[in-house]
Amino acid sequence: MKVVVAMDSFKGSCSAFEAGEAIKKGILNVRADAEVLNLPISDGGEGLIEALEQPLSLDNFKKNTLEVTGAYGEKTSCAFMSNTHSAVLEMAQSCGIWKYDRAKLDARETTTYGLGQTVAYALQHGIRFFKIGLGGSATNDGGAGFAQALGAKFYDKDHALLPSPIKSKDLAKIAFVDMSDFNQDVLSSDFIGTCDVTNPLLGENGATYIFGKQKGASPEVLQELENGMKNYAKVLTDYFHKDCADIAGAGAAGGMGAALMFFCNAKLQSGIDTVLDLLKFDEKLKGSNLVIVGEGRMDGQSINGKAPVGVSMRAQKQGIPAIAICGSHTDDAKALYNCNIQAMFSICDGPMTLEHSIKNAEKLIEKTAENTIRVYCLK
Structure with a gap:
C-alpha cells in the first residue's frame, strides 16, 4: 500500500511537514508495511520555502536568510531560496500574518517594505528571475511598501514625500508617484507571482473586503482602506497607462498581485500548480493507492486554487482517490466532493476549544489519520 500525504499547514498550530508526519504515524499504526511519502506542500503562499527547500536544493538552490522590515515596521528574519540567477521568495517570510498575535492585528499599520528589501538584496547579488509566493500576509498596502523599498517615491497633494516605510493607511494620501530612482535591474528581470486566489484589487470581492477582516480591520476600517486602495490604484493606472486592478489575482496578499504587475510587469499564475511542478509531484504520485490532503480549514472557497484541491485534481488524472483531513470544514465544503475528494474528516473528535x-x-x-486508514482498509 502506497499513500502520498500532501498536507498544507494548519496555521497557528503545525507546519505542513509536521501535519504530514502526524498522518504518517497514524497510517503506520494501522499498516506498518505501508509506503508513506510525506510531501509538504503550499499553495504558493505561507509554507512555500518549507515545501520547496529540499527539492530545490537538488537543483543547486541554497537557502538564504537576511534581516528585513516586518509587516509592522519591526526587524524580522526572512528566508528565500536562490541559485546563481533565480530566486524563490515567500512573501509570508517577511510580512506573514503567522508572525503576529491575531488579537493585536491592525491592517492600517502594515507594510510590504520587507519584501521589497528582499528583492533588492537578490538583485544586488545578480538574481534576475523571481518566483514570489503571494499569500498569508498581514498587509493591505497594495505593495506600496514593496515598491518604495525598490526606489519608488510617493508624494501627497502638497508635494510632501510620504515617509518610509509607507503603510496601508497612507494609500489615501498618495497624489503621485516618482519612479526616477526606481531600481533599474527590476526592468531587466522576470517576475512571476504565484497565488491561490483570483480576487481583483478592488470592490466587494477585492483585497480589502475579502481579506481585510482577518488582518484586523473593522467594518469602518475596511471602508477606509478600500478608499485608500482605490486612490492608490488610480494613481498607478494614470502613471503606468495600464489598469491591473481587475486582473484575476490582483487582490492577492493585500494587493501585492497588482503591485507586481504594475511595477515589475509580472505574470500571475496558480501557486499550487507551480509548487507541484517544482516538486515533480506527478512522478512521485505514480503507483499510489491513496492521497491524503488537508489544511486547517476547508470551505467552499477551497475550490479556488487552494492546495488540497490542486493535489486532488492531479491525483484524479491518475485515478487515485483523495481524502481530506482538516481542522474544520463548513457546510459549503461539500462542493469539494466534485474535486476527487472522497471524504473529509475533522480532527475535532468532540467538544473542544480552538485553543x-x-x-x-x-x-x-x-x-x-489512524481512523481514516482503518475505514479505508475495510474495503
Missing part, C-alpha cells in the same frame, strides 16, 4: 485543538493538533491529526 485546545491548536495545542493538540498533531495528536488529533494522528488519531484522525
